Amino acid sequence: MDVAIIFESMxxxxxxxxxxxxxxxxxxxxxxxxxxxNAVDADYVAGADLVIIGTWVDGLIALGQRPGRKGKLVALPRLDGKPTAVFCTYAVNPGKVLQKMERLVGELGGTSLGGMAFHRKRLDPAVRDFTGRVIAARAEATASA
Ligand SMILES: Cc1cc2nc3c(=O)[nH]c(=O)nc-3n(C[C@H](O)[C@H](O)[C@H](O)COP(=O)(O)O)c2cc1C
Structure with a gap:
């Protein structure tokens, strides 16, 4: 299995x-x-079995949160039919950023496997949990396809 992990980070x-x-x-x-x-290998993404997209939370701390540099995410290669999971990192409150990212995945043609918000000071255990869940969700999606 090949996984493409795409991130936007400031x-x-x-x-x-x-x-x-x-x-x-x-x-x-x-x-x-x-x-x-800004340096995605579109061919690798096209051949990937799973795509994971992450960005940071931009907003007014607990208001108006949106995916950081959303314009870069909108311009990603098409994800037609690709199982895709999302994550974001945040400082205080991620708001509805994951839902907004899932919508974006849908607009790019991907099949959303859900996502997780990681507090910027507590990445490690959350990443292990997220990765396990994403692999399980992808296996489930493949089995029911
Ligand atoms: C301009 C700006 C706005 C931010 N707005 C929010 C916010 O509304 N809510 C929040 O929880 N964190 C907010 N943050 C914190 C970042 O989302 C957090 O530090 C993130 O982990 C940064 O990721 P990066 O290091 O990959 O850029 C903001 C950070 C910046 C620079």
Whole structure:
């Protein structure tokens, strides 16, 4: 199985989360590649069995939260029929950023497997939990397809 992990990061936290997910996949014997939104290998994404997209929470702390640099996410390669999971990193309150990202995945043609918000100071256990859930959701989606 090949997994494409795509991240948008301003100060490095979401990038760190993306690489922690790759580490966790590797630990489980699953190959992945990690791309910043401005250097995505569209061919790798087209051939991937699973796509994971992460960004940071932008907003007024507990109001008006939106995916950070949403414009970069909207411009990602098409995800037609791809099982896709999302994550975000936040400081205080992620609001409805995951739902907004899931909507975006749908607009790109992907099949949403759900997502998780990671507090920026507590990435590690959350990443392990998220990765396990995503692998299970992808297996379930494949079995019922
Ligand atoms: C301009 C700006 C706005 C932010 N707005 C919010 C917010 O509304 N709610 C929140 O919980 N965190 C907010 N944050 C915190 C970031 O989402 C958090 O630190 C995130 O982990 C940063 O990820 P990055 O290091 O990948 O850029 C904001 C950060 C910035 C720079």
């Amino acid at each position: 100060t490095g936290t979401t990038e760190r989360a993306a690489f922690l997910i790759a580490d966790e996949l590797f630990r489980r014997g699953i190959a992945s590649r990690v791309f910043p939104t």
